[in-house]
Amino acid sequence: MTISVALAAYQGQRFIAEQLDSILPQLGPHDEVIVSDDLPGGPTEEMVRAYAKRDARVKYFAGPGKGVIRNFDAAIRRCSGDVIFLSDQDDVWLPHKVQRVMAALEGGADLVLHDATVTDGALQVTQPSFFAAHGSRPGYFHNVLKNSYMGCCMAFKKELLPYLLPIPQNVPMHDQYIGLQAERYGTVCFLKEPLILYRVHGGNVTGRATALSEKICWRLQILKATGCGFPGKRKNTGSQAKS
Numbered sequence: 001m002t003i004s005v006a007l008a009a010y011q012g013q014r015f016i017a018e019q020l021d022s023i024l025p026q027l028g029p030h031d032e033v034i035v036s037d038d039l040p041g042g043p044t045e046e047m048v049r050a051y052a053k054r055d056a057r058v059k060y061f062a063g064p065g066k067g068v069i070r071n072f073d074a075a076i077r078r079c080s081g082d083v084i085f086l087s088d089q090d091d092v093w094l095p096h097k098v099q100r101v102m103a104a105l106e107g108g109a110d111l112v113l114h115d116a117t118v119t120d121g122a123l124q125v126t127q128p129s130f131f132a133a134h135g136s137r138p139g140y141f142h143n144v145l146k147n148s149y150m151g152c153c154m155a156f157k158k159e160l161l162p163y164l165l166p167i168p169q170n171v172p173m174h175d176q177y178i179g180l181q182a183e184r185y186g187t188v189c190f191l192k193e194p195l196i197l198y199r200v201h202g203g204n205v206t207g208r209a210t211a212l213s214e215k216i217c218w219r220l221q222i223l224k225a226t227g228c229g230f231p232g233k234r235k236n237t238g239s240q241a242k243s
Contacts, residue, residue: 033087
């Protein structure tokens with residue numbers, strides 16, 4: 001199976017080189033990294049185009065300029081691989097990430113979510129396990145109430161795309177929507193192994209604090225967008241957790 005990495009960028013010049021350096025050695029010659037840059041014309045574009053000159057697997061595109069959800073939607077649409085990995089611009093993939101995730105997908109999962117080691121901007125560990133700290137587990141209603149699905153830790157088969165695109169504009173985040181749709185239409189696997197260094201720093205595009213009223217509104221929106229948990233046309237055969 002060929003791999004596409006959908007990387008949404010926005011002023012990513014501080015960390016994106018380190019991220020690309022952690023991704024590319026894990027990919028095969030026919031795989032690709034799709035970088036959708038929501039602020040083209042700056043240092044991020046310059047850096048990514050320099051990578052693209054050296055490595056044809058890196059493909060640069062100007063993003064739609066309408067925020068992170070639309071930028072990921074645009075990046076995913078440009079992917080040609082059998083499997084799509086989502087990627088932020090500022091993390092670091094551990095060397096065995098692709099191997100572990102692909103094994104789970106080849107074993108029958110349609111979407112894989114793996115654990116992460118949380119760090120600060122200098123990659124100093126602050127939480128050894130995101131799963132343990134946040135109670136991450138499968139389940140539609142659990143993930144409506146307390147979302148486990150982080151895009152930077154997700155990969156899914158292209159067969160799910162008809163159920164994912166277009167990503168609705170009013171959902172709280174693309175990754176929660178994708179995860180819940182996979183719960184409805186496919187088989188989800190949670191890998192209890194940290195496979196990235198998830199960098200939390202002052203410049204993160206995602207992860208901001210939200211008010212209670214906004215959280216309630218978002219939950220109602222995600223319930224509506226994903227059919228309130230009713231099974232989809234592809235029967236969900238259940239979730240599995242692997243250590």
